[in-house]
Amino acid sequence: MNTPRGLVVTGAHVSFGARPGLHGVDLSVARGERVALLGPSGCGKTSLLRAVAGLQPLTSGAIAVDGTEVTGVLPEQRGIVYMHQSPSLFDHLSVIDNVGFPLEVRGTPRRQARERAAALLDRVQLARLAHRASDTLSGGQRHRVALARALAANPAVLLLDEPFAALDPELRAEVRETVLDLLGTAEWAPAVVVVTHDVDEAAAMAHRVAILLDGRLAQVASPEHLLNAPVSVAVARLLGLPNVLTGIRAADGRVSFALDRCDARGAVGQVAVVVRVNAVRFGPPGAGTPARVVSVQHRLAGTIVRVDVAGEQVTGIPAPGLSLAAGDRVGVLVDPGAVHVLDEALGGRDV
Amino acid sequence: MTHATHRFTLLALAGWVLTPIVVLALRAVSLSWRYPQIMPMATASGGAFEALADPRLVAAAATSFWLALATGVLGTVLGFVTARLVTRASGRLQQLTWLGALFLVVAPPLASGVGLQVVMLSLGFGGTVLGVLLAHLVPATGYLTLFAAGILGSMQSGIEDEARTLGASRLQVWTRVLLPQLAPRFAESVVLGALISWGQLALTLLVGGGVVRTLPVELLSLVRSGNDQAGALAALVLSLPPLLGLGLLVRATRRTGAAL
């Protein structure tokens, strides 16, 4: 059998204190692949990462790196690098000695370690700061040094715990680009797991997104598939999808909801209907379901309009050239291909 | 670390720290404790405590007390005023002051004391309580300036401005905001200053010239005259106030970075 390269987590149970922990998480990430771990705060994302890194014990389950089981192995011998939320640089060392640290602890002589570190610093455009004290760097620079230091360890697996949470929004995008650049280079292709609670960030960084809910992986899918077809109402709400509507399935299998009706086989009764925002269009009244505009938001990516349709609020975009204001009457048209039916009744929103 | 090593550490620590204190306490209450007895034969009931009522010790304790109180109060006033003025000064003067204050704390009291002794003598303060008080104020003011600077530095910077914009006059800012906030810190500062004076020996001997008899001075002469029991009793009395103020001492040491 081909041993899979990268990270394989099988049946991971992690308990943390009195709170419910993780029950049986299975996840595999190939070399060169990036998976984002998304979940509400306190769901155990960080615990999972720490357990994978060996910083906290697994109750049961197994972790393998490049086909080798590392479950009971010391953290320093796993080939897994864990990068903390705010880059934990060693402030008693200069920038170059920070980057050379992983080499020196593996016995590389200091001179060689520094040569290699200098080359890595060059890769993150920080060669000129090599001999500065690390606590004199700006936030973005610290992240780049931490990244160069992680590169120096040449890990098979790289774990990023909310890597950009501490940065300003402008810097965040810049540092993210640097990270993606470096991870994209062929010579260094670790399996990457990045923890985040920002859906956009997950979508921008990862090939696949894993949703962690109530101690289990609820769904693992590409960002596109995830946004179009969440497996449950809980996942849809975690993703922040605005249009999760109540629907009723009749005996003939047709589901009717506030905007439309569609075919979707399943049990008769209440269902949930998820419709993506850009599949809902508001035109002049007459065509489509009648509705009244509740609010209009002008955003960078376009105008977002919220309307009231028979007591349910629906978010969508205006037809091209149409200018809307609160109170206007509109007709709602839905792209039937973008309607996703979930076989569960809508609970009350807990927001 | 295992449970066993942890217990061993605690045990070793207790032995190292407590043995001298326990032996001191036993000596203080034992009438007779001759070699080679490991425990004293007779511990004192009343009788040994007569030493405590020794008028010399009582007088010395009283002198020490008043000196300590005066040092604490005056040192607090000087320390807070200096710290307040200096926090408003420009960077270089600030640095200079902190260095100066630190030097007052660390510099051997004896070394600057010998010069002070000459000054006091020529001013006619030699061998007087006032002279000793002035001498005690030297290390106390340095220490309390550092303490006050830590307090004032950690106070919310905008609080005065905010109080003013809420309608308080400059005077009201002091009487209604700053002083109530600082009152407990003033009390702590007085206690710290008092403790510095309370344990002081070298400066007292130099400037007091052996005439001003504080508790440490009596303790020294008791031990030198071979009266260990009374000496140990005096040592216990001497250790009692700092022990009561230990929590405060610990916090202040953390804040100022300087030991008493």
Added chain:
Amino acid sequence: MTRRNVAPLAAVLLIASPVIVGVAYTILAALGLRGAGASELTVRHVAAALGGWDTWRGVGWTLATAAVATAVAAAAAFTVALRVQQSPLGRLLAVLPLAVPHVAAALAALLLLSQSGWVSRLTHAAGLTPTPADFPALVYDRFGVSLVLAFAWKEFAYLVLTAVAVLGTLDRASDEVARTLGASARQVFWRITWPQLWRGTSPAVIAAFAFLIGQYEMPALLAPSTPTALPLLIYERSVDPNLLRRGEAYVVALLALTLCAGLIAAHGIWRRRLPGVTR
């Protein structure tokens, strides 16, 4: 100097005045211009003090005992701090000596370590020392054993307190990151924890050392008469009935001040060259 600095400067000069005047008088007295037996500008006192073998032996002895005591206290304090960091009882025990004044601690050392002291009685009971004379002289001895132990006992508390505070500020996350970067637990201690602990506590260690150089109470009760510890030398000379000898006290006092100031300055320069302590 700007105008807003006038008031602060005046205040600083006022609180520093006793020391400024004291040091100035010490200098004048050392040069024979003030104080007992003052006559005219002379280097007689300087020559007498610095030319004397006693002074240098005292300086050497004082520096050696202070250094050994500081080293013992620091080693014990670091070991204990790393272990009792999480234990309230341990932390309380460790800081207890802060409450015992130096002169009281010196008496305790005397009661414990003299030839008929408590430790000697223990060794007697164990059959090791038949008489007090068989117990080694640890008090007034030329190696200053009891003095070093008493010094170390007092400074230990202060250094544990500092070390625990420093350990509390260390970023535990960086230890974990270091582990995943390939460092073993031992390497994390020696490459991450220790340098930061030492860096945070070194000012306190140096302050303790400087303080011990000038400490009077403990040598007064525990040190031998020869070599004479620096603070005893200053005190004895300053009250010497022979007025000529008093001049020497001021010279030795200046020497002690210079030693302390030099020590603090040297440490400051060393520290400024470390990465990460630029401000």
